[in-house]
Amino acid sequence: MKDDQYSGLEFLEQPSEMEMSRRDFFKTAGAGIYVLFTIGDSLVSWQERQGIPQRSTPTDFNAFLKIGEDGRIACYTGKIEMGQGVVTSLGQMLADELDAEVESVDMVMGDTDLCPWDMGTFGSMSTRIFGPALRTAGAEARYVLLELGSEHLKIPVEQLTTANGFVIDKTKKENRVSYAQLVKGKKIERHPTGKVSVKKPSEFKIMNKSLTRRDSEEKVTGKAKYAGDIRLPGMLYAKVLRPPAHGSKLLDADISEAKEVEGVQVIKEGDFIAVLHKYPDVAESSLSKIKAKFDVPKSDIDDKNIFDHLLKVAPEGKVVAKEGDLQAGQNGAKATVEATYFNDYVAHSPIEPHTAIAQVEGNKATVWASTQNPFTAKEEVARELGFASQNVRVITPFVGGGFGGKTRNLQIVEAARLSKMTGKPVQVAYTREEEFFFDAFRPAAIVKIKSGITDRGKINFWDYHVYFAGERGAQHFYDIPNHCTTVYNSSWVGAAGSHPFATGPWRAPGNNTNTFARESQIEMMAAKAGVDPVEFRLQNLTDKKMIRVLKTAAEKFGWKPMKGPSGQGFGVACGIDAGTYVASIAHVEVNKTTGMVQVKRVVCAQDMGLVINPEGATIQMEGCITMGLGYALSEKVVFKGGEILTSNFDTYEIPRFSWLPKIETVIIENKDADPQGGGEPAIVTMGAVVANAIYDAVGVRLFQLPMTSDRIKEALKKT
Amino acid sequence: MTERIRFKLNGQPVELTTDSERMLLWVLRTDLGLTGTKFGCGESFCGACTVLVDDLAVRSCATPLKNVQDKGVTTIEGLAKGGKLHPLQKAFVEHDALQCGYCTPGMIMNAFSVLKKHPHPTVAEIIEGMDDNFCRCGAHNRIIQAIQVAAKEMERGN
Numbered sequence: 001m002k003d004d005q006y007s008g009l010e011f012l013e014q015p016s017e018m019e020m021s022r023r024d025f026f027k028t029a030g031a032g033i034y035v036l037f038t039i040g041d042s043l044v045s046w047q048e049r050q051g052i053p054q055r056s057t058p059t060d061f062n063a064f065l066k067i068g069e070d071g072r073i074a075c076y077t078g079k080i081e082m083g084q085g086v087v088t089s090l091g092q093m094l095a096d097e098l099d100a101e102v103e104s105v106d107m108v109m110g111d112t113d114l115c116p117w118d119m120g121t122f123g124s125m126s127t128r129i130f131g132p133a134l135r136t137a138g139a140e141a142r143y144v145l146l147e148l149g150s151e152h153l154k155i156p157v158e159q160l161t162t163a164n165g166f167v168i169d170k171t172k173k174e175n176r177v178s179y180a181q182l183v184k185g186k187k188i189e190r191h192p193t194g195k196v197s198v199k200k201p202s203e204f205k206i207m208n209k210s211l212t213r214r215d216s217e218e219k220v221t222g223k224a225k226y227a228g229d230i231r232l233p234g235m236l237y238a239k240v241l242r243p244p245a246h247g248s249k250l251l252d253a254d255i256s257e258a259k260e261v262e263g264v265q266v267i268k269e270g271d272f273i274a275v276l277h278k279y280p281d282v283a284e285s286s287l288s289k290i291k292a293k294f295d296v297p298k299s300d301i302d303d304k305n306i307f308d309h310l311l312k313v314a315p316e317g318k319v320v321a322k323e324g325d326l327q328a329g330q331n332g333a334k335a336t337v338e339a340t341y342f343n344d345y346v347a348h349s350p351i352e353p354h355t356a357i358a359q360v361e362g363n364k365a366t367v368w369a370s371t372q373n374p375f376t377a378k379e380e381v382a383r384e385l386g387f388a389s390q391n392v393r394v395i396t397p398f399v400g401g402g403f404g405g406k407t408r409n410l411q412i413v414e415a416a417r418l419s420k421m422t423g424k425p426v427q428v429a430y431t432r433e434e435e436f437f438f439d440a441f442r443p444a445a446i447v448k449i450k451s452g453i454t455d456r457g458k459i460n461f462w463d464y465h466v467y468f469a470g471e472r473g474a475q476h477f478y479d480i481p482n483h484c485t486t487v488y489n490s491s492w493v494g495a496a497g498s499h500p501f502a503t504g505p506w507r508a509p510g511n512n513t514n515t516f517a518r519e520s521q522i523e524m525m526a527a528k529a530g531v532d533p534v535e536f537r538l539q540n541l542t543d544k545k546m547i548r549v550l551k552t553a554a555e556k557f558g559w560k561p562m563k564g565p566s567g568q569g570f571g572v573a574c575g576i577d578a579g580t581y582v583a584s585i586a587h588v589e590v591n592k593t594t595g596m597v598q599v600k601r602v603v604c605a606q607d608m609g610l611v612i613n614p615e616g617a618t619i620q621m622e623g624c625i626t627m628g629l630g631y632a633l634s635e636k637v638v639f640k641g642g643e644i645l646t647s648n649f650d651t652y653e654i655p656r657f658s659w660l661p662k663i664e665t666v667i668i669e670n671k672d673a674d675p676q677g678g679g680e681p682a683i684v685t686m687g688a689v690v691a692n693a694i695y696d697a698v699g700v701r702l703f704q705l706p707m708t709s710d711r712i713k714e715a716l717k718k719t
Numbered sequence: 720m721t722e723r724i725r726f727k728l729n730g731q732p733v734e735l736t737t738d739s740e741r742m743l744l745w746v747l748r749t750d751l752g753l754t755g756t757k758f759g760c761g762e763s764f765c766g767a768c769t770v771l772v773d774d775l776a777v778r779s780c781a782t783p784l785k786n787v788q789d790k791g792v793t794t795i796e797g798l799a800k801g802g803k804l805h806p807l808q809k810a811f812v813e814h815d816a817l818q819c820g821y822c823t824p825g826m827i828m829n830a831f832s833v834l835k836k837h838p839h840p841t842v843a844e845i846i847e848g849m850d851d852n853f854c855r856c857g858a859h860n861r862i863i864q865a866i867q868v869a870a871k872e873m874e875r876g877n
Contacts, residue, residue, distance in 0.1 A: 085818070222754070350821070654855060
């Protein structure tokens with residue numbers, strides 16, 4: 001199957017009817033207390049804030065929790081665990097609202113038969129959008145238990161409390177009954193009434209406390225199952241013939257030699273050719289025996305001239321923010337800074353490549369897959385096989401990293417197709433080369449900014465144009481009287497004829513590019529004004545939250561006011577992503593001869609509202625900072641037309657142990673505020689903070705990400 | 720070439736007749752059903768497939784089966800003894816030295832080999848020894864801490 005024949009379903013296009021109707025659900029459900037809930041309301045308000053056109057959200061329920069006869073609490077949700085730690089943090093929320101042990105909570109995730117519909121796991125939404133709904137459901141369930149306890153103990157609800165899985169008489173502690181006992185033989189369904197309130201932060205026993213991951217033991221012993229680890233009797237491993245470039249057409253394929261390998265089955269249907277064998281390595285070596293000829297379309301577009309091309313084909317701009325009068329601002333400016341920023345295409349590169357195993361039996365399909373959106377995969381498989389969607393089940397085992405890349409499910413569709421054709425369970429697992437080839441890259445993008453300052457160091461105009469990165473993070477948060485932000489192509493996907501291959505959401509999509517440009521520009525203005533970069537930001541900020549975050553980072557770093565470039569190698573950057581405020585300060589060393597950069601230290605302060613698991617949030621910040629080093633310094637996809645020349649980690653360098661700086665994180669205490677995103681925000685500042693620190697170290701400004709040693713040497717030569 | 724290959728796998732003798740040029744990774748994961756060892760890049764760049772051959776780390780994706788004839792192979796499944804986690808495994812858990820966990824088996828097996836060479840490692844020795852094992856989630860600094868702690872624990876004979 002060719003990549004251009006695969007069109008992933010956007011989540012907004014999915015059918016919204018709940019396939020698991022309440023009646024069906026209750027027919028099969030065992031004894032227990034069930035609280036059925038929907039994230040509809042919080043999703044709608046999130047979509048409104050993001051300016052996303054609203055799909056009709058499920059009116060019934062799209063997650064539920066169950067308290068079973070054994071007293072165990074289970075949350076059934078279509079969310080998945082890919083390392084971000086929600087299996088821990090969501091469990092903490094439930095345990096706390098229910099006054100139960102965290103160990104008694106099971107998270108049942110990403111199984112489309114067991115869990116109600118969910119749009120997918122991305123956008124740092126599990127905690128901030130799903131979390132509040134889950135907590136409300138937990139509080140409701142606790143109230144049901146109190147009512148049952150009241151009946152059982154013959155004591156009014158007001159006189160009862162809950163702790164450690166028991167309903168307890170406040171006046172006589174030994175007068176108690178366990179949740180398990182109360183549930184026995186009963187089947188109760190509830191929906192959150194909105195009348196029961198969730199716990200106040202002062203009442204938290206488990207939330208807002210650090211907890212280590214709950215899935216570690218499985219992961220350190222090799223017991224944790226990922227999609228590629230599922231073994232089914234009679235299964236075959238498939239390797240699919242791939243074109244040399246996107247947009248190629250298969251002209252001819254000689255499969256005779258491959259067919260001769262013992263135990264090999266070759267499938268050919270149109271231009272879809274696959275080799276299957278009971279061993280994956282034999283399938284792969286047999287695939288190389290196929291002699292195929294392709295018509296590869298000619299294209300002169302490559303990673304060097306892509307920016308000219310994109311500017312040429314850019315759609316009309318959309319003004320997303322505007323205030324004052326740019327011309328008046330420009331007239332009143334003492335100094336003006338005008339710059340253009342670029343970033344290359346970047347790959348997701350999870351260590352686990354896209355993998356799926358499908359078992360098609362009759363008119364039913366079961367698929368185990370590494371995906372961030374199992375319910376989308378389910379629809380895609382149903383569409384491909386011509387099956388009714390209720391006959392397709394997608395099960396998501398542990399996912400070995402996603403970062404936005406596992407929202408594309410081509411491998412799942414192929415595995416299902418091959419299983420239907422062969423009548424056997426079939427695994428399709430990408431090689432690293434396929435992983436790069438089919439990745440929906442973070443788009444190459446351009447930002448043009450013209451801005452100016454008054455003689456008192458106040459920014460008085462800001463004219464911002466972003467091409468192809470997307471809208472997220474495009475709007476600044478400084479106090480600027482005359483400003484305009486124009487977005488050319490507001491999504492991570494471009495119109496046909498723009499990008500030579502697929503592009504998609506990459507951890508904090510759009511925001512890495514926008515923050516790199518904005519915060520580089522701010523620092524250039526600070527230098528022009530002759531003002532310390534922290535001080536310059538503070539005198540141009542009125543947003544109290546950002547001021548506090550920046551001051552916190554500066555204090556932790558031990559920042560001393562300086563005029564850039566100071567030669568010390570210090571840089572600052574601020575950003576807002578997924579509702580979370582971030583300020584980072586970095587110290588770098590630059591080797592002027594080799595152009596190599598070593599980031600020595602990164603301090604990152606973050607205000608993310610209520611934090612469910614501070615340890616988990618800290619780990620996400622560390623992960624963001626580490627991953628961000630890659631797009632800042634080395635990660636770049638090399639291509640010629642539709643041919644992806646980057647095929648493995650020898651040419652695509654991701655951060656290594658020796659690159660790691662000392663990382664110091666601060667999470668600002670703000671537990672009375674709503675929880676905000678945690679999986680993405682801290683990565684957005686990494687491009688700018690390193691660029692600004694390089695400038696401070698050696699006095700050269702890098703306008704393009706990644707800031708490779710070659711680009712740094714080149715820039716040094718010019719000075 | 721089809722050959723009879725004998726080796727010890729996690730302390731147990733195994734024998735199989737197959738093409739001895741096949742890579743150990745696939746034989747472990749399919750023929751022998753041990754899926755803890757992961758495929759990451761197939762060209763020995765990333766280290767997700769790291770196992771021990773006679774206590775030294777090798778990339779199983781680039782190790783032909785014939786190379787382990789009569790040797791001892793240890794995979795992540797063979798590290799915990801008698802239901803007790805190895806100090807490295809324990810330290811990874813305690814330090815949250817993982818996120819998605821996909822690189823973790825390779826990280827731990829490689830760390831085992833590093834500690835064999837440097838029982839009292841400096842941070843620089845750990846970094847040097849681990850530098851070719853990739854983690855995309857960014858657990859690096861915690862992995863370094865976990866290895867330091869495990870080294871101390873192993874020194875005490877645990």
